[in-house]
Amino acid sequence: MSVTLSASHPPTAERGTTRAGTVFLLVSTALVVLVQMYVSIPLHQLVAADLGSAGVTAALGAGYSFAYALGFLIYGPLSDHYGRRRILVSGLAALTIATLAVSLAPSTGVLAVLRAVQGLAAATFAPTALAYLGEALPPRRRAIAIGAISVAFLTAGILGQLFAAAVAPAAGWRGTFFLGGILLAAHTLAAFAIIHEPDGDRSRQPLLARYAGLVRFAVRPRSLLLAVGHLVVLGGFVGMYSLLGPHLASAGLSAAEIMFVRAAALPAMFCSLLAGPMAARLGLALTGLIGFILAAAGLAAEAVLGGALAGLVAASVIFVTGVAILVPTMITLWGEAAHPARGGGMAVNGFVLFLGAGLGSYAIELPGGLGGALGVVSGLYLAAGAIVYAACAMNQDR
Template sequence: MNDDNLKTVNYPLITFILTFAGLTILMSMYITIPLTATWISEFSINETKAIWLSSAFSLCYAFSSLIYGPLSDRFGRKVFLVYGITFLTIITILCGFVENYELLLILRILQAMGASAFVPISLVYIADVLPAEKRLKALGFVSSSFLIASVVAQVFSTLVQETFGWHYIFLLLGLFYIVTSILTIVYLPKDTRVKHENSILTNFINIKNLFINRSLCISFLISFMLLFSLIGMYTILGTYLAAKPLYFTDEQILIVRATGLIAVTTSLFANNITRKFGVVQSVKCSLLVASLSLFLMAISPNPILSILFSLFFIACIALLVPVNISLINKNSAAQRGTAILFNAFILFIGASFGPMLASQLMLHTNSLVSFVIFGFVLLLGYVGAFFFD
């Protein structure tokens, strides 16, 4: 951006718009989680098909992220922000009028294609538009909205479904996206596109260059662990609390999940924390404390302590998300867009495998073994952090 534009940029407004967008857009990923029984009844399908309305979104979101990275490096960021939110708005509203399972599944896939064009690229946009001293704070707000969305979406969809019916979940989200579209088009400044001599095909082929950089590889490894361990932890904790002798109800478990919102606020202080302790040191300490928290959850004699230690764990994961993204921004140079969107791919691949492993562990072992295994995974990340350049 030129000097004249820099003088007129409203950085708090940019941060607010991208935070609001991150929260509402990623709600689309999680709104179907409490609706499995509704889909089974509504469409006369089995549980596996019902779960695909959630899984199809996650998988398509992950793989679409790989496509948009090289394209945004070539054509700029805002064009994809506008395309993503506009396309998502149209598809989401259409979802509200669907009466057929197969059509809804197709539209969920298309939703993911729109969402993945906005959310990951918004992180690269922050690095392109905001000055260095404001980036980490903005990343903290935006990335915290990603984590908050996982809880807010489930509460939102449950309340709307019980009050108005599931169709209105998509219609109300569509209204949110109309507002976001207007804010994006009118108030987000256009980024300065770096001119690349490479063709789009070359940009895709050059994805392999990301793996030459050791620090980027370590960041990708850590990214995989974040949602892998977060959603895995929630899966284990939920099963543990619902089983005998505790028998927590669904409402009580939802309250436990909601308390995690308190811990998510650590991401908002990422800038202050890294200034005091350094970026790499903050990553190391967060991974170590998160790992120890899982070990303590495993040996806690009562559920209250397990819930307490889960808050320490969530706080560390919430801090790691923006700090790790800032490291990727720093180390990826001209391939920033490709690196950030590849990171989104890794994040949501981890989000897919975490609950799968946790479910299998709880089926064949117990919560102690399950928490310990996930704790060891994060401990490996802690060791890996010592190899940052």
């Protein structure tokens, strides 16, 4: 028989103030944490000049990405078992230490190990923070908060590169990671002071039982359908930008001009804030379908308009708008599917999302150049939309 744990409730006004401050802190922390994934992209040449070119790409990126995706499956059940605050704060502390240590790496081998440790520590944040928001906030505020944190997740991909490009010329690659560690230390101290364990009931059961529950949840028919559709969400995003850079370079654009084109869609990422109101009015299933259709339409337009820079930029904004709507919508779908074990749901969500991101980099291997490859990915978004919509219908029929 399960035993439930319930936290005491502070006064309403105090809880409201605490919630607002906590949401702001979590959004800020999400940005600082996720930047660590992308900050290495502009640093390859600097690291290669310092430590040697052999193995630099793998040292900076591959180990981090794999450890990050794997970490979701580890920490989701841990936060269900030990509590959100404990995992979140200890994970941020470990990430701070690892990031500062990266700045001192004496060789590419040590750098690879430290980046993997960094990715493993960074993975504590997203599933724990998203599960926290699902428990600490009422549904209306929860949708807005998840939208805000989704904006941070998306914008980190561009802001991380801009941060490194701005800091590295003066401070070097080591100074870039060191400054990141200082920012993480400040957020760790703030999290320790501000974040409290959310109200709610959490069943007491052995930790191994939680991991067994995670496996059972992952292989449910609805979870498998969500996962197939979810692979495309960030996979297509990474794939599009992986294809865009070489295409623009071949057209004669400079590195600064290419970065400007990449950043042009940055405002569209704030459309994540629209996902909550849309879901409240239209429902999660239809909101997700709209996101998939917008993303597919944007990619199809990019495929057709690839030779016209203005059209290409406009189409990329449409595409990113669709992805921005999809990210918080899919997060909410996973959370609802896994309730009450939201940590497990967010674990599978994050694992699939970033597994898709890793697969997305292989879009450059698709045939047909920019137009052909984006046409294929556009079709995948349409197929994913149909699959996710079917998963939602399956849940309604139960």
